[in-house]
Amino acid sequence: MQVKITIMTSARSPRCRKGNYWYRLESGNHHKEGTGSVENTTKNRLELTCLIEALKRMTRPSQITIRTTSGYLKTGHDNLQVWKEGNWKRNGGKEIKNKDLWKQIEDLETPHQIEIEVLKSG
Numbered sequence: 001m002q003v004k005i006t007i008m009t010s011a012r013s014p015r016c017r018k019g020n021y022w023y024r025l026e027s028g029n030h031h032k033e034g035t036g037s038v039e040n041t042t043k044n045r046l047e048l049t050c051l052i053e054a055l056k057r058m059t060r061p062s063q064i065t066i067r068t069t070s071g072y073l074k075t076g077h078d079n080l081q082v083w084k085e086g087n088w089k090r091n092g093g094k095e096i097k098n099k100d101l102w103k104q105i106e107d108l109e110t111p112h113q114i115e116i117e118v119l120k121s122g
Helices: 043-056 071-085 099-109
Strands: 002-009 015-027 030-042 063-068 113-118
Touching: 002 043, 015 043, 030 043, 043 063, 043 071, 043 099, 063 071, 071 099, 071 113
Parallel strands: 002 063, 063 113
Antiparallel strands: 002 015, 015 030
8 A cells, every 4th residue: 555644843943842743644535634732842853753643543554655844854764774773872872862753663664665755845
């Protein structure tokens, strides 16, 4: 099954008191949407939380295209396997930021084939 997940977030600054997110899952003529908010968060954590909530809605293994304006999500996703193999640490032993959320994403994506498409914002 081919699914497109579109992720949008409202955090405009690196740190925010409250950030909102929206996602849309599309497959053929069907779609599901979800929204949420996170208190005292960062833009990056908000984007990861949005993806986690969207992936939780998936009920069977699929080919997923994630559409986002987040370069952070794309770059981090490209490094997931290296981080996992390196015990969730960067070169030099420093722990990966947002490790808790990246681990959840890695677990949720396991049955799927994932591609990330970065959209231009604005």
